[in-house]
Amino acid sequence: MARLVVHSELIDDFEELAALCPFGAIVMGPKGATVDERCRMCLVCTKRSEGRITLEEDAKGPAEGWDGIAVFAETEGGRLHPVGLELLGKAAEMAARSRQKVLAVAVGHGLEDAAEELRHYGTARVVLYDDPAFADYRVDSYTSALFDFVRIYRPGTVLVGATPLGRSLAPRLAARLRTGLTADCTVLDMLEDGSLIQTRPAFGGNIMATIRTPAHRPQMATVRYKVMDMPARRAKATGEIIRASVTDRMRGSGIEVLEVRPKEKVVDLTEADAIVVAGRGLKSQADMALIGRLADALNAQVAATRPLIEAGWQDPRRQIGLSGRTVKPRLIITCGVSGSVQFAAGMRGSGKIVAINSDANASIFDIAHLGIVGDLYEVVPRLTDMIEDGRAI
Amino acid sequence: MKICVCIKQVPGSSKVDIDERTGVLKRSGAEAKLNPYDLYTVETALRIKEMLKGTTVTVTALSMGPPQAKEALEEAYMMGADVMVLMSDRRFAGSDCLATSYALSQGIEYLGGFDLVITGKQTTDGDTAQVGPELAEMLGMPSVANVAKVLSAGKDSLTVEYDMPESVNVAKIALPCLISVDKGRYSPRLPSYRRKRGMADAPFLTLTADMLHDKDASHYGLDGSPTQVERIFPPEASNDRTLFKGSAEEAADFIYKGLSAEKLV
Numbered sequence: 241m242a243r244l245v246v247h248s249e250l251i252d253d254f255e256e257l258a259a260l261c262p263f264g265a266i267v268m269g270p271k272g273a274t275v276d277e278r279c280r281m282c283l284v285c286t287k288r289s290e291g292r293i294t295l296e297e298d299a300k301g302p303a304e305g306w307d308g309i310a311v312f313a314e315t316e317g318g319r320l321h322p323v324g325l326e327l328l329g330k331a332a333e334m335a336a337r338s339r340q341k342v343l344a345v346a347v348g349h350g351l352e353d354a355a356e357e358l359r360h361y362g363t364a365r366v367v368l369y370d371d372p373a374f375a376d377y378r379v380d381s382y383t384s385a386l387f388d389f390v391r392i393y394r395p396g397t398v399l400v401g402a403t404p405l406g407r408s409l410a411p412r413l414a415a416r417l418r419t420g421l422t423a424d425c426t427v428l429d430m431l432e433d434g435s436l437i438q439t440r441p442a443f444g445g446n447i448m449a450t451i452r453t454p455a456h457r458p459q460m461a462t463v464r465y466k467v468m469d470m471p472a473r474r475a476k477a478t479g480e481i482i483r484a485s486v487t488d489r490m491r492g493s494g495i496e497v498l499e500v501r502p503k504e505k506v507v508d509l510t511e512a513d514a515i516v517v518a519g520r521g522l523k524s525q526a527d528m529a530l531i532g533r534l535a536d537a538l539n540a541q542v543a544a545t546r547p548l549i550e551a552g553w554q555d556p557r558r559q560i561g562l563s564g565r566t567v568k569p570r571l572i573i574t575c576g577v578s579g580s581v582q583f584a585a586g587m588r589g590s591g592k593i594v595a596i597n598s599d600a601n602a603s604i605f606d607i608a609h610l611g612i613v614g615d616l617y618e619v620v621p622r623l624t625d626m627i628e629d630g631r632a633i
Numbered sequence: 634m635k636i637c638v639c640i641k642q643v644p645g646s647s648k649v650d651i652d653e654r655t656g657v658l659k660r661s662g663a664e665a666k667l668n669p670y671d672l673y674t675v676e677t678a679l680r681i682k683e684m685l686k687g688t689t690v691t692v693t694a695l696s697m698g699p700p701q702a703k704e705a706l707e708e709a710y711m712m713g714a715d716v717m718v719l720m721s722d723r724r725f726a727g728s729d730c731l732a733t734s735y736a737l738s739q740g741i742e743y744l745g746g747f748d749l750v751i752t753g754k755q756t757t758d759g760d761t762a763q764v765g766p767e768l769a770e771m772l773g774m775p776s777v778a779n780v781a782k783v784l785s786a787g788k789d790s791l792t793v794e795y796d797m798p799e800s801v802n803v804a805k806i807a808l809p810c811l812i813s814v815d816k817g818r819y820s821p822r823l824p825s826y827r828r829k830r831g832m833a834d835a836p837f838l839t840l841t842a843d844m845l846h847d848k849d850a851s852h853y854g855l856d857g858s859p860t861q862v863e864r865i866f867p868p869e870a871s872n873d874r875t876l877f878k879g880s881a882e883e884a885a886d887f888i889y890k891g892l893s894a895e896k897l898v
Contacts, residue, residue, distance in 0.1 A: 243856075281855045408776070497803075
């Protein structure tokens with residue numbers, strides 16, 4: 241049982257100890273100092289209190305008999321989503337370090353071409369759940385197929401693309417397996433013993449966390465599209481294609497898809513070459529025109545941060561960040577964006593990051609290649625003019 | 634129809650810094666608010682209730698958190714929820730997504746089960762969007778995410794419109810089921826002042842771990858969480874960067890030259 245234990249006998253200055261907790265959870269109770277329900281288990285107190293507060297837990301051994309890194313290769317209408325290939329690239333790199341095999345698993349109908357392609361990305365096996373019942377995505381039925389896959393192949397790690405489909409499928413699978421799942425990892429690494437080291441923004445603030453799944457297998461993680469690099473396609477195909485047998489239990493679902501209406505093609509931020517982002521430094525919706533003019537001059541797309549989307553100033557499809565899109569353009573110019581980790585996680589892979597912000601301490605300047613401390617209302621129009629004129633002053 | 638809306642109280646500000654010298658987390662202000670996505674969760678439940686006028690529909694707002702999280706439930710009550718239930722216990726602290734959804738599933742069992750469970754798209758503090766689907770799995774219910782609109786509600790099924798990357802789909806889901814709603818077509822109603830004044834008489838229940846069917850403490854909180862935070866650290870800064878301060882003219886010129894040099898304009 242893991243819990244925080246306060247060693248009252250070691251406490252000389254209660255106020256000093258209480259001040260360690262960012263959530264104010266260290267309190268004086270009737271029987272001395274204790275930790276109350278405000279505790280978020282951030283464990284800062286165990287690291288800073290010099291033994292006055294410790295974490296007591298039972299030893300749990302890592303699970304045996306789980307081997308291999310599996311990637312869920314998402315398909316729609318038999319076409320592969322590129323995030324699966326990006327994850328296979330990452331999996332191959334981690335597999336080499338930990339001496340494991342890479343497996344790809346796909347669920348859908350008419351998967352021949354996708355399977356053939358997956359053989360070119362360093363896979364040892366490509367496992368297909370190919371059946372008319374899987375033509376439409378239904379989360380309960382897809383979960384049953386993947387559960388069957390994990391039960392048979394026992395991979396130590398399962399990676400899923402954090403697409404709208406993956407973001408609903410991975411948690412159901414993790415819950416059925418009663419294992420851990422880390423959402424939207426920005427960095428993945430693996431130790432030689434196969435332990436997955438996952439990094440993502442945490443606590444809803446400007447903080448990153450390294451997360452592990454020490455005692456449960458498989459270790460599961462989702463990763464956004466365009467966070468990992470696309471690997472080179474290998475000329476030589478390796479993966480052995482295995483058609484899994486599909487049972488009625490897997491086909492069963494409480495969901496009946498009645499209608500699929502294709503959306504009209506809208507600008508896809510993830511494919512944009514250049515993006516101009518508006519942040520909270522913008523004073524009114526009318527001022528979006530300033531951003532629009534700069535974007536037009538650059539032949540770029542307009543995007544916005546969460547507060548602006550919540551205020552209804554932009555189409556939600558134009559949101560960058562953990563609750564919006566992840567982008568990797570050649571050029572991104574942020575205007576009045578402070579640069580929360582949630583936002584940065586959605587764009588830090590961009591080729592050239594230019595930031596304009598009046599606050600010299602804004603965290604956006606930690607990741608910007610060109611940072612401008614200045615008023616966007618003065619800088620943006622001048623920059624737009626220069627680009628339109630094609631000249632420097 | 635019994636409807637349960639799962640909501641969460643989140644920090645009012647995302648400003649959290651780490652003191653570089655001591656490594657201690659600094660959170661500015663203690664203010665908290667209802668997860669903005671949950672306004673749509675509550676609104677969706679109330680729309681369904683209106684859709685089923687003439688039949689008995691109860692909307693229970695369920696949350697897990699410290700005692701102050703009752704404020705989030707009160708907001709749901711002021712919007713029109715009928716009952717407030719707060720799962721609050723020291724033993725729930727440190728829960729990851731799996732432990733959270735397990736505890737919620739136990740709370741739902743205690744409350745006698747529901748025909749429909751509604752969650753928001755995600756919370757603004759965890760940003761994982763995992764608890765909804767995990768809870769559905771624990772409850773053995775079919776689930777649909779990214780629901781934009783409920784088209785019809787019947788005795789045995791719900792018909793919903795939901796967003797997929799390349800299409801808008803319509804599906805019929807068998808009850809009992811769980812839906813995760815997106816900021817779709819509904820704009821959330823404002824809290825009612827009259828309901829606020831009646832708060833003292835509003836049905837409110839606190840659930841602790843001892844009241845749940847599964848009393849094994851190792852299934853909750855940090856113990857029940859397969860994922861463990863090993864280390865927290867400030868995001869690393871990029872090392873090839875220039876910070877420019879000067880007049881607006883100079884700044885614009887500086888950017889323009891920087892972009893021209895790399896053929897970006």
